[in-house]
Amino acid sequence: MINKISSEPSCADPFDPNSIGMAEALDKIEQRVLPVHACERLPIRDCLGRVNNEEVKSPHNVPSQANSAMDGYALAIESLHAGEIAELREIGTAFAGTAFGERCGPGECVRIMTGALIPEGTDAVIMQEQVEISDSGQIRVDSDHRVGENIRQAGEDVQQGQIVIEAGARLNPADLGVLASLGIAQLQVKRKPVVAFFSTGDELMPVGEPLEPGKIYDSNRYSLFGMLSNLAVDIIDLGVVRDEPEAMREVLTLASSKADLIISTGGVSVGEADFIKPALAELGTTEFWKIAIKPGRPLTFGQIDASIFMGLPGNPVAVMVTFSQFVVPAIQLLAGTSLRRPALFRARALEQMRKKPGRTEFQRGIASLDEDNLWQVGKTGKQGSGILTSMSRANCFIVLPDDNAGVEPGDEVDIQFFDWFL
Numbered sequence: 001m002i003n004k005i006s007s008e009p010s011c012a013d014p015f016d017p018n019s020i021g022m023a024e025a026l027d028k029i030e031q032r033v034l035p036v037h038a039c040e041r042l043p044i045r046d047c048l049g050r051v052n053n054e055e056v057k058s059p060h061n062v063p064s065q066a067n068s069a070m071d072g073y074a075l076a077i078e079s080l081h082a083g084e085i086a087e088l089r090e091i092g093t094a095f096a097g098t099a100f101g102e103r104c105g106p107g108e109c110v111r112i113m114t115g116a117l118i119p120e121g122t123d124a125v126i127m128q129e130q131v132e133i134s135d136s137g138q139i140r141v142d143s144d145h146r147v148g149e150n151i152r153q154a155g156e157d158v159q160q161g162q163i164v165i166e167a168g169a170r171l172n173p174a175d176l177g178v179l180a181s182l183g184i185a186q187l188q189v190k191r192k193p194v195v196a197f198f199s200t201g202d203e204l205m206p207v208g209e210p211l212e213p214g215k216i217y218d219s220n221r222y223s224l225f226g227m228l229s230n231l232a233v234d235i236i237d238l239g240v241v242r243d244e245p246e247a248m249r250e251v252l253t254l255a256s257s258k259a260d261l262i263i264s265t266g267g268v269s270v271g272e273a274d275f276i277k278p279a280l281a282e283l284g285t286t287e288f289w290k291i292a293i294k295p296g297r298p299l300t301f302g303q304i305d306a307s308i309f310m311g312l313p314g315n316p317v318a319v320m321v322t323f324s325q326f327v328v329p330a331i332q333l334l335a336g337t338s339l340r341r342p343a344l345f346r347a348r349a350l351e352q353m354r355k356k357p358g359r360t361e362f363q364r365g366i367a368s369l370d371e372d373n374l375w376q377v378g379k380t381g382k383q384g385s386g387i388l389t390s391m392s393r394a395n396c397f398i399v400l401p402d403d404n405a406g407v408e409p410g411d412e413v414d415i416q417f418f419d420w421f422l
Contacts, residue, residue: 020291028288028301029330033333034334036335039191042189044186051189051232052190055166057161059183065117066153068125069125072128073125074118074124075125075141077147080143089108089109093112100117100120118151130142190335190336194236198241198251199218199265200241223319224323227324233331236259243275252279256306262304262309263327266313277300280302283304284305284309285303292359293321293362296362299322312327317385345415346412347377348375353379353400353406362416364390365380365398366380366396377415380394
């Protein structure tokens with residue numbers, strides 16, 4: 001008989017009965033995280049990426065009046081006769097920004113520029129490439145044209161009173177253009193969520209100093225800063241916190257007084273120097289602390305007063321995986337938008353990928369288009385959760401679901417591009 005040591009579930013196990021699945025974790029986050037309430041009114045140029053707080057209705061039609069979509073000639077279709085070439089007399093030119101003051105009668109036309117108002121008496125614009133000019137200076141046009149041709153009608157883009165931007169929408173560059181087209185100079189938006197973050201561990205050293213034996217540089221705060229900087233949040237960097245219970249209580253108390261969301265890296269496992277869980281139990285509540293994913297199983301989600309707390313693992317890749325999958329949705333909810341999940345694309349695996357069933361894995365991949373314009377993907381090399389270069393070289397996650405038992409070359413897999421959160 002072979003004796004075997006009794007052990008607790010660990011990150012090395014494909015399945016931990018104490019962990020929860022991704023869907024359940026996201027449900028708990030969605031139930032707990034509430035949007036910020038405060039708002040501010042800003043010039044529209046400062047609203048990019050911000051969440052709109054008010055329903056925006058158009059005060060007028062866009063375009064406000066019918067205008068030409070082309071450089072050409074404005075005329076009345078009734079001046080044209082089926083199967084015949086009509087010769088029309090040009091009576092002037094209509095320029096954008098200046099109304100043409102005359103009425104265009106039968107047998108006449110008006111030279112017109114793109115954006116110019118449609119002259120009275122005309123109902124079509126014939127592009128300049130589709131006309132001829134006779135030796136006598138007459139404009140020659142065939143009959144193959146219709147009423148409304150090349151005319152932008154009033155209200156064609158936006159009608160007066162129409163809702164153009166919903167409350168809760170995150171404003172993109174096109175939205176700013178729409179607001180400007182309506183003459184709206186300012187908008188009420190939600191204030192940015194405030195995010196405080198810190199690293200834990202006596203082994204961490206600041207960059208720029210000589211590395212001492214047994215120490216490592218604090219890379220996680222720089223990765224977090226980079227990812228947070230791509231989001232519409234205000235950032236508070238609280239530095240590195242010592243592996244001491246009192247230091248942990250102090251930083252969590254400080255952070256909860258300033259931030260809507262607190263993020264830590266490291267110190268959420270079961271080691272003797274992991275002080276976040278007991279501090280959180282003393283100061284707040286914990287919803288969960290293990291998720292069935294790899295890398296990133298030890299992730300703590302809880303609350304201190306009104307602040308949401310998310311304790312990420314210490315390994316650099318696990319930090320970026322858990323940030324993309326759980327922190328970004330929490331920030332979306334804090335900002336006042338609905339939880340948005342990233343798109344998954346199907347790709348052909350270029351190599352074998354080992355995996356055991358039991359948890360969702362996020363392997364780092366390089367996706368490219370093959371000769372048939374279809375996605376293919378290979379790994380970035382070694383996939384350890386401490387190998388940060390596997391993220392630096394990658395452009396996507398290869399998402400292997402919990403029931404997946406491994407991938408062979410040629411198999412189809414799901415990929416998730418980084419640009420959804422970076």
